Amino acid sequence: MAYNERQPLARGQLILMTIALSLATFMQVLDSTIANVAIPTIAGDLGASNTQGTWVITSFGVANAISIPLTGWLARRFGEVKLFIASTAAFALASWACGMSTNLTMLIFFRVIQGIVAGPLIPLSQSLLLNNYPPAKRSMAMSLWAMTVIVAPICGPILGGWISDNYHWGWIFFINVPIGVVVVLLAIKTLGQRDTPTRKQPIDVVGLVMLTLGIGCLQVMLDRGKELDWFSSTEIITLTVVAIVALLILIIWELTDEHPIIDLSLFKSRNFTIGCGSISLAYMLYFGTIVLLPQLLQEVFGYTATWAGLASAPVGILPVILSPIIGRFAPRIDMRYLVTFSFIMYAICFYWRAYTFEPGMSFADAAWPQFIQGFAVACFFMPLTTITLSGLPAERIAAASGLSNFIRTLGGSIGTSITTTLWTDREAIHHNQLTESINVYNPNAQQSYHQLESLGLSHQQASSYIAQQITNQGLIISANEIFWAAGGIFVVLLVVIWFAKPPFHSGGSGGGAH
Structure with a gap:
């Protein structure tokens, strides 16, 4: 059998x-x-x-x-x-x-x-x-x-x-x-x-070597890029060149080899391409903010690591409650509707954060968008995975799942690197702009100095305090810009997902996925 x-x-x-x-x-x-x-x-x-x-x-x-x-x-x-x-x-x-x-x-x-x-x-x-x-x-x-x-x-x-x-x-x-x-x-x-x-099957030695070299260099480049100031570093430039060359050779080789170690022919399936691309890009944004949010709460708002984790944790409450319910009724629903709802909720929550993240923000202000984002997360992984694997025969599911999860994982690494780099780079720009207004000709700046000095701070201590407040303000503004951009990308993904073609069945069921 x-x-x-x-x-x-x-x-x-x-x-x-x-x-x-x-x-x-x-x-x-x-x-x-x-x-x-x-x-x-x-x-x-x-x-x-x-x-x-x-x-x-x-x-x-x-x-x-x-x-x-x-x-x-x-x-x-x-x-x-x-x-x-x-x-x-x-x-x-x-x-x-x-x-x-x-x-x-x-x-x-x-x-x-x-x-x-x-x-x-x-x-x-x-x-x-x-x-x-x-x-x-x-x-x-x-x-x-x-x-x-x-x-x-x-x-x-x-x-x-x-x-x-x-x-x-x-x-x-x-x-x-x-x-x-x-x-x-x-x-x-x-x-x-x-x-x-x-x-x-014979081992695809060339594919294995190129995969190891290309992905290894790419992952190290993403992990060490921020620390080494990206392309001002010879090491990062070298890693990038090697990764690009190795991955290009890998793609060409795998498309022509009789027994490829990675089955790139999966991208001939429309649903695999759309589902894999959507889940990877969406996960890149989601995972980037998972990394950004605790750092923001610790650096700007003085949270401990534990309390920053607790402020992020509410995102998991609703999915645990809703996932079994969604799973039960999902066969009767077009998966694209679930994904559309998910992306709309993601966009709303990112825009919500962009409006509410400001100095003096309470724990509730940080936690509530996370809680509501649980609606988005609950309608995210299952529908997109189902769309990605739909129409594929049972014997190709493992290869398709492996390739999809690889691209999604890589998306998470790219999202982390881009998010943390943009956050610090944009903060530096906003810091310079805000610092320009701290001068003897600005009555608000002078009033701030007088108020701090009246509390017993020296002029140097007052300057340090104001510099710290400017840094915090810059970090908040740059984080909000990232939230705005992420919300906009989810709006664009709303259109992309509707190019997937039903029916959405997987695990050997038929379906027009090509």
Whole structure:
């Protein structure tokens, strides 16, 4: 019996499989953000600088970005279930090794291993869900799965900060071990006898080398660009040139090779191209602001890392409540309506922030747009993933999911780099403009000096205070400009998504996707 003709799992088995696949996704997404706030603690404990410590993040991101698009080839070669179980077990083992590391070199080495073996987890969790659920319940499956993708990036910084403040930083990695064991046991129980057909294919050595070189250089360039002042640095220029050349060779080679390691022919599907492009660009904006918001609250409004995380956390409340409801009724709804609602809510929330972020802003002012944005997030991942994979046969789902998740992940990295760079660059421009008005000819400026000096501050202390207020004002204005721009891009995406062609079914169902 062909894989896509097998009977779906029974109810109890479905529940256990869903728990296993969701936990694996949660573990992998959580690990991409949990270490961020703990870098100072890790670096200090291992006798390294904060700059050296950031390689704990970069090494995982580079290795993960390279391995994600290999999922399709690996799944065809070894089987989706075997690959998923092996990746989960290796991830748990690498996590344990990270926590046991006694120096930075050792930690970075095991973070690279962790990133490599983590690559297939998200694409395979999508593929295995879709191919083992009854067609009528696949929307529900994707909604439940999407909750983990939404909640994990929010939990990461909060949990990472709490662990590093109260326990040894190694527990940031140790917590993956029991989760990994549970996932492996549940996956063996529910999917052990349901692996996909395998076939031996020659290794695309040229494609693998170009992929590793191109994506590796691109990811390092994005991670270190801001620190090295971008293209004023020879290192960044070199990385960019190598990345562009390697990726161009990769694209040309993969389009002509008989057994490509990345299946670029997927872009012949209209729905894959539109869905993949939309989810990647939207995620770039969403993830960029996930990074920007806590920094803004800490630098300008004096929030601690924990309170900044709590102000960001409300975005996960509504998706947890709404995702099962949306999943239940989604088969009766044109996915484009759900995505349209999502993009409208994203635009509204970005414009809302641009109006309300100002000095003296309360915690509620920061948290409410995050809460309402939960409506957008709830109608985001599942519909766009369904559109992306619609019309593809079951045997191509793993490759399509791998390529889509790779581009989405890369979009998140690009979004982070662009957002943080624009934020500081625009702040410098606004700082210079605002500073020009602080002179002896400006009565408002002189009045501010008199008021501060009447409170007991020296002229130098008053100048320092005013300079800090100008910096804060510049950071707020530049953040608001980013919010305005993001809202505008979501308005444009509203038009793009309507070029997708129904019906929107995945996991082997037919549909005019070309």
